Amino acid sequence: xxxxxxxxxxxxxQRTGVLFEIQDVLKxxxxxxxxxxALICLQYxxxxxxxFPLFPGMVGFLMEFLWLFVPIFAISTATSWWFYRxxxxxxxxxxxxxxxxAWVAAVVFPF
Numbered sequence: 001x002x003x004x005x006x007x008x009x010x011x012x013x014q015r016t017g018v019l020f021e022i023q024d025v026l027k028x029x030x031x032x033x034x035x036x037x038a039l040i041c042l043q044y045x046x047x048x049x050x051x052f053p054l055f056p057g058m059v060g061f062l063m064e065f066l067w068l069f070v071p072i073f074a075i076s077t078a079t080s081w082w083f084y085r086x087x088x089x090x091x092x093x094x095x096x097x098x099x100x101x102a103w104v105a106a107v108v109f110p111f
Contacts, residue, residue, distance in 0.1 A: 029077045036066050065108065072104055
């Protein structure tokens with residue numbers, strides 16, 4: 001998603017400056033993390049308010065891992081943006097993100 005935004009969607013954007021770049025980064029992070037936060041709210045709000053989870057069983061167990069993906073996606077988006085800004089290429093960000101996700105997968109799913 002960052003590559004599409006950095007290379008295709010941003011080319012027509014004539015706004016420059018650090019504040020506009022920060023706004024763009026925050027928009028991309030919210031677009032990327034928003035669906036996961038919505039699913040987490042869908043699972044936990046009925047559980048807290050009404051006393052039962054919306055997705056019981058295995059699906060509910062798998063939703064426990066969404067808490068991990070929200071900060072990892074935010075970190076990967078911010079680092080991709082930073083690497084692109086400093087190198088004008090998405091290559092280093094792609095490699096760094098692959099290493100982050102491999103490390104997270106090895107830690108969370110050790111078997």
